[in-house]
Amino acid sequence: MKIIHTICPCCSVGCGVDLIVKDNKVVGTYPYKRHPINEGKICLNGKNSYKIIYHEKRLKKPLIKKNGEFVEATWDEALELIGNKLKSYNPEDIGFIASGKCTNEDNYALKKFAEALGIKNIGHCICNSPKVCLDKEIASIDDIENAEFILVFGDVFGINALIGRRVIKAKERGAEVIAVDKIEKEIVKLNSDEFIKVNDFVEFLNNPNDEMVKKLKEKNSIIIFNALTKEEECDLAYKLAEKTNSKILPIAKHCNTVGATMVGVPALNKDEIINLIKSVKCLYIMGENPALIDDKALKNVEFLVVQDIIMSETAELADVVLPSACWAEKEGTFTNTERKTQKINKVVNPPGEALEDWRIIKNLAEKMGIDLGFSSIEEIQKNF
Ligand code: SF4
Structure with a gap:
């Protein structure tokens, strides 16, 4: 038996x-x-994280849709077909969707490929989560524990349990916790001193009550949020933090949402992703499943390529499906919500013919006669 850190x-x-x-x-x-x-602690999602490796719908070979049915293909055939299709469209009619669930290296590779093809329609989906503002200073996870007053927007106890644990530790040391949300959850009410139910975050942030502002100003305070998803809401939270000299920590969606943004792939919310899909004829999706938001827009795309670890709802709609390695089957890095970049380790081999996302992109570019300037993880990492 072996134990491998990741x-x-x-x-x-x-x-x-x-x-x-x-x-x-x-x-x-x-x-x-x-x-x-x-x-030394872990939440239930983390405990079960390995189960995806053996998911029954894992993709093992490239697939090409013929007469409405998927047929197994060689890598050569699949990449040849995709390469020819990409060449047949104008760059403005092509879209790329990257993913905060893939590594920094994977996202960098897709961004480079888009640049080489002159494609501007590129983004990664943050779904309904805070937009990452890279120009703003943010707090660290350790800051939570040292705070005396904590204002939380959303549910960090259930959704980001190891952040929630830090809030609970601060509370045990005497910190006051006020939670604000549109949805009333028992877990949030149990772990806060006061729960404020709101209909509209903007309205609340525009008129914060005097007592709360006083506490934010006078105490060592932190504002944490995973529920402020609109730009206006995030702006108002940053303004409140500035006005009261509080620290602020937005909680991003996926394991590498922040990293994907930092390597230069624009972060797009639900509506922006759907608009991107609607604006193109040819779409290449790496590790995302936008059919869960809107499958009608995807059905209107003329040529759809999906590169993923499992046969998702989006992959079902694709013309070509490419099998990729999951996080436990590759090397690379994730950048977390406090902008800390950490190495992930290859623990097992990918199933069948599945490959790392960055390698698939490199191979496709080569097939099209494009040199992306890297042939290994280390060469990619020199760029960021
Ligand atoms: S809090 Fe998030 S990163 Fe930590 S174990 Fe749970 S799911 Fe994983």
């Missing part, structure tokens, strides 16, 4: 997780005992 892929907190490997198979997880973020 990083949890299930949310943006970036907890360390140990994968237990027996007979070349991952059979479970342990929390990474000395990891500075989760300090």
